[in-house]
Amino acid sequence: MxxxxxxxxxxxxxxxxxxxxxxxxxxxxxxxxxxxxxxxxxxxxxxxxxxxxxxxxxxxxxxxxxxxxxxxxxxxxxxxxxxxxxxxxxxxxTDLIWGRLGNSILLEGLAILVMWLVALPIGIYAAVRKYSLGDYLATIGGFIGLAIPNFLFALVLMYLWYVYFGQTLGGLFSPDLEGSPWNLERILDFLAHAWAPVLVLATAGTAQLIRVMRANLLDELTKPYVVTARSKGLPEWRAILKYPVRVALNPLVSTIGWLLPTLVSSSVVVSVVMNLPTAGPLLLKSLTTQDMYLAGAIIMLLGILTVIGTLISDLILAWIDPRIRYGGR
Incomplete structure (x- = not known):
């Protein structure tokens, strides 16, 4: 290792x-x-x-x-x-990007967490209960999530929230806590504002992960080692979770490397629409004005995030799949 x-x-x-x-x-x-x-x-x-x-x-x-x-x-x-x-x-x-990049990483990190927590159980259920009502609902929801652009979903959500609740959705902090240090009050205020952009950013990714998990698990459920585990009397939940689910996770884990930079780049328009103090609008502004040091720094940091994410995904893959660990021997 x-x-x-x-x-x-x-x-x-x-x-x-x-x-x-x-x-x-x-x-x-x-x-x-x-x-x-x-x-x-x-x-x-x-x-x-x-x-x-x-x-x-x-x-x-x-x-x-x-x-x-x-x-x-x-x-x-x-x-x-x-x-x-x-x-x-x-x-x-450095004074311009660290705060905004930190907001981006925190926001997109929460979006990735929501994507995995929602997509994995739904994808497993859709594969195990193939062609059931739940599978059809997951499929329809997945197609809708992939078809609707994030910025359009953000506009609709902001409109409905204002019409029915009389409040505007936008920003990540209240005006009086915008520049204050992190404490319990600011964390709670962040969570009260962040749920909307996290929901918007996680929608398309969740729909994609559901489809990938369902397809991978369907391939594994028909393989001989699953049939053998069932024939030996292993409980159904254990026969599914311990073996085929673990193998089906490989393609999902390998996407960790590009998930965060993809979310950052896809959140540029969403950040502009929802007035989010993230790195996306700053990158867009620097590119239009050819501010090379600012744009180059943000692009390079996004590349570093991709490399670090790829390293993390490689380590997780080596941990869950011994074939990768010992592949070179």
């Missing part, structure tokens, strides 16, 4: 370096840079552009340097804990 973990850690470091290089390259792909967008916005507003100021900003941020030099300056600062300064906000990137 230790050698398995060591190989994964080496691959993780190399992957993170590759992600940083690609992330910085993606920000450089559009023509122009932040100052180009800034000058265009000034011209549209009828303001006068001072060439000396633009030249000074280019020299300050090193925008005229070759791509490789800009990259190594950026990655060298990140190694020291400095993600650079945001052009748009005129503030250090």
């Amino acid at each position: 230790l050698s398995f973990l060591f190989r994964r850690l080496i691959a993780m470091v190399l992957t993170i370096w590759a992600v940083s290089f690609v992330a910085f390259a993606i920000i450089q792909l559009p023509p122009g840079d932040y100052l180009t967008s800034y000058m265009a916005s000034l011209s549209a507003a009828g303001d006068r552009i001072n060439p000396e100021t633009i030249a000074a900003l280019r020299e300050r941020y090193g925008l005229d340097d070759p791509y490789v030099i800009q990259y190594f300056k950026w990655i060298g600062g990140i190694v020291q804990g400095d993600f650079g300064e945001s052009f748009e906000w005129k503030a250090p990137v």
Whole structure:
């Protein structure tokens, strides 16, 4: 197990370096840079552009340097804990992203937890009671959940909540607790606001996991080892949960690596609609203004989350399936 973990850690470091290089390259792909967008916005507003100021900003941020030099300056600062300064906000990137990224991780983590807690029992029931009324209801619910866009569900939920309860759904905290430190009152306030975005974000993922769990378990229930376990008098619940369910979990566990970044990226529009202080709207704003240090930092951190999630899924797979642990021997 230790050698398995060591190989994964080496691959993780190399992957993170590759992600940083690609992330910085993606920000450089559009023509122009932040100052180009800034000058265009000034011209549209009828303001006068001072060439000396633009030249000074280019020299300050090193925008005229070759791509490789800009990259190594950026990655060298990140190694020291400095993600650079945001052009748009005129503030250090670390001060801008940590709070919002923490809100994103907390919100999407709760969404993943809800997805698994709801999808697994429903998927198991739908497979064991194939073609029953519950199976048909789960199938219909799954198709509806996959078909409805998250932002549309958010708009409908906000409208219905306002019509029937006279309250608006939006934000993650009350105004008086927005910047306060974490304590019991703020945690309860967060939970009172977070249920709506968690419900919206978890809907499509839950529907997908139900379908995957049902299909995987149906394949396992007809295999000879399940028939043998039943013929030996093993209780039905144990014959299902101990063997086929454990094997059917493999494809679901392998999706942990991309679930969190997928939720973060899919929550961009939902965060804008529901006014959520998460990383999604900040990433969207930085991309439209070509704020390369801010956008690159968020994209890189999302890549790191993917790599860490993949490592976690690999370790869980090796734990629940000995074939993976000993596959190289």
